[in-house]
Amino acid sequence: MTPVESSLVELFAKDPREPGWLAEARLEALARFRARGLPTSRDEDWRFTSLASLAPVVLERTRPADAEAGAARLGALLARAPGGGPRLVFVDGRLRRELSVIEGLPAGAIVSSLAQALLEAPALVKPHLGRLARPEEHAFVAANAALMADGGFVHLPAGATLDAPIVLVFLASGARPALASPRTLVVAGEGARATVAEVFLGEDGVYLTNAVTELVLGEGADVEHVRLQDESPRAFHVGVVAAEQQAKATLAAHALSLGGRLSRSELRTRLVGEQASVAANGLYMADGERLVDNFSWVEHAVPRCSTTETYKGVLDGHARGVFSGRIRVMPGAQKTVARQMNSNLLLSDDAIVDTKPQLEIFADDVKCGHGGTVGQLDEAALFYLRSRGLPAAEARGLLIYAFVAEMVDLVRAAPLRAAAKGLVQARLPAGARLLEAA
């Protein structure tokens, strides 16, 4: 990747106060990214997702966005984001203090921007930053590690419990082709319990969001992580969530991918302590010429852990949906229970789905299953609704929502569930009418 020069590091992430180890790590990551280049469809993990449209549009002309982007437009965007608890707002990857609220935290808990945490509590950040999302394994992670400017930092001491969700909002001003590299780190101590949401919103413009999130779950921690992606229809979005779960740690990861011209949502988690469990949920909707890619990778390293994975997709127009999920049960990880499911609804003649649910099992005392389905709306059900006087669009909207509602309902935190429901329904045929009726 020639356009990304080391001067870019300075351009994007210049902070003279930054610790030396981080500056070094950036250059190393950049070198790795340069050596590796963007993945191509010859990479098995990117088989169905061509990045050809990304390279010329964004990277060559990419710059940090204009810091003074139109505040009025941001207000409308921000109104769509959930709140009600601690909330940090980033615009084009930079924290906006005046839009952020931090309150109601239990003793010892920290919610701050990552840049701030690096200055004020480096000892809490350094052991984890880049440990789970490793630049040597992933081109986009390497690019993020080199160019990350800011993002969220959540530290929960042992036993800390938060009922209100912690919401990180990433707004794209869309002022000009830009690159934002949000970086988030969540460290949940023993038995801590919280919901952390990352919300990506953009209205217009061509830009790339290259987000990386690391989730460190201590013993018995219970974390719900929600990604709501509703970027500009011309934007590119790649988001990698890398997690590690100690014994009895529970992770509920939701990825709702609604916007973007090309988006990819990745979840990679390792279950390293016994009785850890992960619920990986994904919902993706696309129309027009858009492509939405979902990738998940769960590794069972020890016995008695469980995975429940459910991804659902709705594709319309010429849209393309991709699902690639892998559950890997390592030698000795006995008594593993894993279930993987991907269901797709095709609404048009030109929509495309490629799905790859994969199981890789090296232990014998396991119960693993997976399934994949692709189908269309049931004509009989449509007819029934029409016969009850529902207009065609509403009938379709209702049936589509019936298909996806399960994914929305799985979100535990009420404010996030409501926000997700709103964003999803807004994308349905006769969505406004459905919203009204609700």
Added chain:
Amino acid sequence: MTTAQQLKELTQQKYRYGFVTDIEEDRVPRGLSEDIVRLISAKKNEPHFMLEWRLKAYRNWLTLEEPTWANVKYPPIDYQDIVYYSAPKQKKPLASMDEVDPELKRAFEKLGIPLAEQQRLAGVAVDAVFDSVSVATTYKKKLGDLGIVFCSFSEAVREHPALVERWLGSVVPYSDNYFAALNSAVFSDGSFVYVPKGVRCPMELSTYFRINAKDTGQFERTLIVADEGAYVSYLEGCTAPQRDENQLHAAVVELVAHEGAHIKYSTVQNWYPGDAEGRGGIYNFVTKRGKALARAKISWTQVETGSAITWKYPSCILQGDDSVGEFYSVALTNHRQQADTGTKMIHVGRNTRSTIISKGISAGRGQNTYRGLVKMMKGAVGARNYSQCDSLLIGDRCGAHTFPYIEVRNPSAKVEHEATTSKISEDQLFYCKQRGISDEDAVSMIVNGFAKQVLKELPMEFAVEAQKLLGMSLEGSVG
């Protein structure tokens, strides 16, 4: 023309002539080159089109790289260290069954193979009356009366060149993949079947009845064409253990089912799997594919218990409207065997249907991978697929992997894939044991129950042997 060029041409010419005299010999030198390809073709007295085709395949092969995506591990193969052609060797026949390796005899007994067949398989000189050759001749006449062509591939090239030229490579082009290209360049022999319009082949065709079936070599080529409304059932392989010195086997099988035709292709593969430590054994890298025109049906059934490495994906291109593809597979890996097998169902026509039933059994340190593709093309209106891939694990050091690919380009297509992985049930084992059934018999019984959905698709006599084979292949995996 420069002297250097002249010299070069001269040396090349001489080289070619040099080989012509070689025709007397029954083995070609080690290694692969264009001259070797020419030599193989010359030795087989092939028509010009065949040589041209082989050469195109060879030149294409040079541009390809050996695939590495399969979930199998093996040391690199030296393609220049292989003898690509050797005429059928006449082994010295053994005088009686007493001279046969006792281990082999024991296997025959367990499988319940009739004595005459045992002798043939073990290479014992057989009584003329029971000679399989004479049996084969009788059958051949009967088939000939119906207009069915069933002969070795070489014979077909000589006797029916028009049929071969028309269909060879029409389903698996020489450029298809690395091993198919290699096979196309150097294939030695195989089977050819043509069933004319509306004819129902009255018997199961099998390599077993074919003269010259032995030592068709490591690069086997099979082509089966069923004309409109025809039916044929073809059996490949054999349940008896097959000793073979060739390590690399790269076969190609092509099926063409015309309108309303039905081809049923059953395989039992029991090549030498190597010893318990994974030394030796066959690399079985096979390309099998069928093309089904309107209302045609292609059905693959396979029981894979042998080979150190199995790499094969019998596939169906469902080109015509209302065509049907089926894939039934049992793959068993024990000791250090590795199998990466599955199918591809490419739905092109309207209302095409496919069913995939795959049963993987892993024991010892065996690694068993199901890899399958279901592709619904844009025109596949109303197409349906159902896939079920189950894995059974015996022992804690084996592996079972499932990699299905589903690619859908048509909204009215319905695709369902299901897979489960579990270990052999302790409750079931306990139940069998408390009824006085031995460990080994119990496991064999449970495994057969697990594989029943596939085994019932096999022709009767094959099915019985295949059941016993599964039990035998698992010996030493419990207790």
